[in-house]
Amino acid sequence: MLVHCLLVVALAPAAGRLALAEENNGGRARWQVYSPAPAPKKHPCLENPPNMTENTGGEAGEVVHDYGGLECYVTGPRRSGGRAVILVSDYYGFRAPKLRKIADKVAYQLGCYVVVPDLLFGDPYTDDPARPFEEWIKTHSPVEAAENTKPLIAALKKDGTSTVGVGGYCWGGKVAVEISKTEETKARSYVPLKSLGVHHLVKIFPDAPHGFACRYNATDPFAVKTAEEARADMVKWFDKYLKIMKR
Numbered sequence: 001m002l003v004h005c006l007l008v009v010a011l012a013p014a015a016g017r018l019a020l021a022e023e024n025n026g027g028r029a030r031w032q033v034y035s036p037a038p039a040p041k042k043h044p045c046l047e048n049p050p051n052m053t054e055n056t057g058g059e060a061g062e063v064v065h066d067y068g069g070l071e072c073y074v075t076g077p078r079r080s081g082g083r084a085v086i087l088v089s090d091y092y093g094f095r096a097p098k099l100r101k102i103a104d105k106v107a108y109q110l111g112c113y114v115v116v117p118d119l120l121f122g123d124p125y126t127d128d129p130a131r132p133f134e135e136w137i138k139t140h141s142p143v144e145a146a147e148n149t150k151p152l153i154a155a156l157k158k159d160g161t162s163t164v165g166v167g168g169y170c171w172g173g174k175v176a177v178e179i180s181k182t183e184e185t186k187a188r189s190y191v192p193l194k195s196l197g198v199h200h201l202v203k204i205f206p207d208a209p210h211g212f213a214c215r216y217n218a219t220d221p222f223a224v225k226t227a228e229e230a231r232a233d234m235v236k237w238f239d240k241y242l243k244i245m246k247r
Contacts, residue, residue, distance in 0.1 A: 043133050045170050046125070048211045050096040054218075060104040061114075068152030073100050073116040076107025082162035083112040083242045086152065088145070088172030090214065091137075093124030099169070099214050102231060109235045112242070113161070117152055119145040119175065142171060146178035165238045169214045203233060 061075025073094055087103050089096060094116045107114040125136050153164055168176040205212060205226050213230040216223040 044210055045091060046127070046133060048209050048215050049127065050092050050098060050211070050215045052092070052096060054097045056097045056101040056218075059100050060107070061100065067115065067117075068149075068155035070148065070152055071118040071122070072152070073103060074113065075100075075104050075116075076113045077111065078113055079160065080110075080112040082160060083110070083165075084156050084161040084163070085110065085112060085114045085165045085167065085238055085242075086149065086156075087114060087116045088119060088149075088166065088168035088175045089116065089124075090168075090170035090172055090211065091120075091125040091133075091140075092215075093120050094118045095124070096214070098216070098218075102214060105231065106235055106238070110238055110242075113156075115152065115156070117149065119148055119172075140171070142174035143178050145175045146181075149175065149179055163242050165242055167234060167238070170211065201233070201237065203230075205230065 059073075059075070061073055063071065063073050065071050067074065071094075085106060087099070087106070089099055094100075095118075099116060103114045103116050120140060123140070125133060149166070156164055166176045166179050168174070207222075208226045212223060212226050214227070216227040218224060
């Protein structure tokens with residue numbers, strides 16, 4: 001079985017400023033340095049959140065409520081020569097419009113069945129101040145999510161799929177890496193996983209923000225170009241290794 005892992009992390013340095021103030025004290029001027037109160041640190045993976053109401057031109061697929069015990073967005077031909085791809089979402093979940101549009105395009109370009117499972121079980125991260133990310137993530141382990149993917153893979157195989165590729169974005173990339181560690185899985189990774197003894201490809205996109213591959217600004221030509229390039233690389237990777245693993 002083929003596993004494809006896509007993990008993209010972009011970090012931006014924090015900026016700080018110093019303020020100078022003049023204080024009169026008994027006719028004497030004295031300079032003091034003030035440092036502004038530090039702003040709450042935001043997890044880098046939460047920057048550039050997706051627009052959950054964005055109109056991407058409609059969806060080619062549909063939502064099924066129980067596929068391997070999971071609610072899933074599915075798209076592409078169900079019978080596609082024994083090949084299927086699972087795309088795992090980031091923290092914001094499987095309902096993100098751009099993620100579903102990517103799934104539609106991958107299904108069309110590969111001519112295969114693509115499944116986007118809800119491995120967050122209806123509980124994506126929502127930037128709710130009452131539930132900080134540090135608390136939310138405690139109940140959303142990528143290791144557990146990888147275990148929850150196994151029944152889905154079994155359901156795909158039961159339906160005639162012989163080769164399954166798995167890709168993910170951010171948190172979903174971690175899930176894909178965890179799946180690649182299982183004994184019954186052979187991994188083909190998009191991130192450097194030399195320690196696992198797998199094939200890998202590393203590609204750096206300069207000046208691209210975190211989430212650029214699935215949370216890009218559709219009105220920004222640079223953002224669109226880098227996102228399309230990343231998707232094209234992923235499709236080529238799947239196309240190559242899904243064929244190899246099928247042999």
